[in-house]
Amino acid sequence: MSALTHCLRVEMAHAGVRVSLVEPGAFATAMLDRAIDDLTRADRGGAEGYDRSRALFGAVNARVPGPEPVARTIEKALTSPRPRARYTVGLDARVLVPLHTVSPLWLSDRVKHKITGLPHTSPVRAGAAKETA
Template identity: 40%
Template sequence: MTRSVVVTGATSGIGLATALELAATGYDVIGTARSEEKAAKLRQIADRHCVGIRTVLLDVADAESTVRGFTQIAEMTDGGPWAVVNNAGLAQPGAIEDVDDDQAYYQLEVNLIAPARIARLVLPTMRQRRDGRIINISSISGRVSTPFIGWYCASKHGLEALTDALRMEVSQFGVKVVLIEPGSFGTGIWARGVSRLPDRRHSAYAHCYQLAEALLRRSRSLPDPAPVARAVLRALASPNPRARYLVGTDAVAGTLLNAVAP
């Protein structure tokens, strides 16, 4: 039987690369999108790659939308998917002092609360089947904190802790839980983050934001995220996946440097 895999945030970046990689390998891929326009574009891209990807409209930051979406997915997959790749995310740049409560809450809602919410929706069926995978896309920022993206780092540190706890809790039911920790890839998440930079006119960090904006805009020239998609494929295909998959030379180097730094 073909195994069904839900990929959240499948319309760009790591999500798109992962959806295409899994569909080409033979998985029944269901990609989530926040609008019909984006869903249609995803299906068109899949057609050009000669693969099939089904789509569901879903906003991971909206609890009701997520429940509706996964209710539809359950109907499409005989009770629920075999695996979920929690990829949807955003990056909130800015000094801790400058990021307001609403921005901070939204960062945590998308990157931390949403994956936990989705796990609650799919786990009952996975436990019943005694089989399933939950793959959470984290970041090297989940291990190493960096100035001016502190809230993003906090969301990914939290996701790492939550994923480790979940892995230990559900292993008794045959469900595997895995972290993917990419380094820097051209996903668009940081380029989109430019619009979320705090108002610099009265910031003590205005001089830093000028450099940050230039770096964010150049982030689209980073390497293609295909290696991340292949790591997700390995995590799904292996009968005994690793707890963590570091992807990218900068991710490995950053982890080593963080381990030995004073």
């Protein structure tokens, strides 16, 4: 989404269209409730990672504010004569977005798997598909 937004901002600048990216952190919405339901449906046998992720999402949803700060930020971007290119909303977003920018993707993925306990597969080495074909 970030790359698409940056491309659109550059492509539409000549037409006077300003494009901003709003990156919200965790806020209490039905999205986390649906994620918990999705994890429940995906769990085939009580895997620890699914239980841990459900508990994590439930705890986050109980502790974070509602979506009002995100709505205010969107309103600010829409009404500003010079909107910023990027708005991060929420403490977790203000920490995680820069962290994702400077850390390698494999490290970010490893941290997420460690926190959630969800299973993951090893990365496929370049050329591995050719060896098995």
